[in-house]
Amino acid sequence: MTENTIAVPVHNAPAAFTREEIGWTPWIDPLSESELTDRHYAGLVEEARAKSAYFRLLVRDPEVLEARTKLDKDIFYNTRSGLPRAERELAATAASRFNGCIYCASVHSRFASHHSKRKQDVQRLLDDGIEADLGERWNAIVAASVALTATPTAFDHSHVERLSAAGLDELEIADVIHGAAFFNWANRLMLTLGEPTPAK
Amino acid sequence: MSISTPDVIDLLAGVKPGSALDGVRAQRPQTREQAQQSYLALFQPSDITDVSQEERHAVANFVAGLHRHSDAFEFYAAALEETGDPRLLETLKAEVGAALPAGPYGHYPAGPLTAEDQPGPTFRVSDAGREALGSRLTAAFEHAHLLVFHPRDARPEALQALFDAGWTATGVVTLSQLVSFVAFQVRVIAGLAVLASATKRAAA
Numbered sequence: 001m002t003e004n005t006i007a008v009p010v011h012n013a014p015a016a017f018t019r020e021e022i023g024w025t026p027w028i029d030p031l032s033e034s035e036l037t038d039r040h041y042a043g044l045v046e047e048a049r050a051k052s053a054y055f056r057l058l059v060r061d062p063e064v065l066e067a068r069t070k071l072d073k074d075i076f077y078n079t080r081s082g083l084p085r086a087e088r089e090l091a092a093t094a095a096s097r098f099n100g101c102i103y104c105a106s107v108h109s110r111f112a113s114h115h116s117k118r119k120q121d122v123q124r125l126l127d128d129g130i131e132a133d134l135g136e137r138w139n140a141i142v143a144a145s146v147a148l149t150a151t152p153t154a155f156d157h158s159h160v161e162r163l164s165a166a167g168l169d170e171l172e173i174a175d176v177i178h179g180a181a182f183f184n185w186a187n188r189l190m191l192t193l194g195e196p197t198p199a200k
Numbered sequence: 201m202s203i204s205t206p207d208v209i210d211l212l213a214g215v216k217p218g219s220a221l222d223g224v225r226a227q228r229p230q231t232r233e234q235a236q237q238s239y240l241a242l243f244q245p246s247d248i249t250d251v252s253q254e255e256r257h258a259v260a261n262f263v264a265g266l267h268r269h270s271d272a273f274e275f276y277a278a279a280l281e282e283t284g285d286p287r288l289l290e291t292l293k294a295e296v297g298a299a300l301p302a303g304p305y306g307h308y309p310a311g312p313l314t315a316e317d318q319p320g321p322t323f324r325v326s327d328a329g330r331e332a333l334g335s336r337l338t339a340a341f342e343h344a345h346l347l348v349f350h351p352r353d354a355r356p357e358a359l360q361a362l363f364d365a366g367w368t369a370t371g372v373v374t375l376s377q378l379v380s381f382v383a384f385q386v387r388v389i390a391g392l393a394v395l396a397s398a399t400k401r402a403a404a
Contacts, residue, residue: 007356015311027356028369060370063246064377067237074230081227099304100313100352129316151303151348151383152268153390160398170399174224177391178231185384188347189376192354 014102014196017126019110019119023197024103024190030056045069057193068185075178083168083175086115087141091179092186093122094145098130101187103196108183137166144173145180207232208239209385212271213392220403221396235388242378243279250371254284256378258292259340263382265296266348272386291332295341299323303349320350339365340375347379 007027014022030053031040041047043062049055049069058065076092079085089112096104105126113122124132130146133139144159155177163173207215209232215221225232243256257280264272280289305320323345325338333341339362346358362372 013309015309016313027359028372058373058377060373061377063241064238064374064381067234067241068377071231071234071238074228074234078228078230100306100308148387148391149304151266153387155391155394157394157398157401160395170220170224170395171227173395174228174392177388177395181384181387181391184387185380188351188380188383191351192347192358193373193376
């Protein structure tokens, strides 16, 4: 046997949802920076991502990582039209909270909090969970993200109507759908290929 | 080859050219293109050293089945019938039928979130299924079920089970991406399909 899990026990691993800057460590070998070729750098999209063990693990399949990274950036950063960044991050945080990804929720709750300036509401979502009362517009976004995250998905017309009543147009509702759906991809990778480490 | 492959999300969500939803998707060309590129990278890969074409379609088919998404299930079943042993689909349907809880459930690290723990089943392929699928696909299906329904129960031992069944580290990354991608894809399809019919209802 030439390959093995490299998991080492994590001491004081985060055991609660937090907005702190916690870390993440893989359970199997990422590539080392010295192994990266042009094909891998194309997969990383940004050279700086070579510093991340998570991306150096995913870059074992560079073509998938490249498409996924470009998709991620468009779903969250392309805000010339559609849903404000803060609310895309809220959808990501709600999906992560419901799936139970402490690491993903930490990163995206910080983004949601920073872009919305509604730190207390974001913290309530982390502390009290998906039933927290965050005001109708945010409640509608959280409820839709959670329904879409359930397996099988429970997203139906009532969610579209509620988002619409809260003022979201079709493009903005599609942005909620994509933000929550994308975190059903991200949560599964983060939860099953490694684990969170304590804030430094 | 990829040029002739239709946009899978448009196809399965029923997004018709010129419809309101087509217009919505057209405002996110990069999202539309890269979701399709993700699909192509997984299902028309340049390199099948670590995961075979049959394995890719079989796992995607199983994952679509676990989501009870019949259109995605049929889509991946058709691909599997082209690339795989025809008996595989029958075995797969039997295993999907035996594996249908509701997610997400699972355990948190011991601490304040323990009160939110939700126990649920750990899926094991049947003896008959194991014989038909072989050790690699058996391990892949069991891992896929963990990712779909209770990813927060994942431990390093689950990855070890894949290694023990012959998966490489690169194969495990591709498998994890594939299962998680289909979880994404099925949700976009389901979400956009609801949005399309809601829009039509509002216009009627």
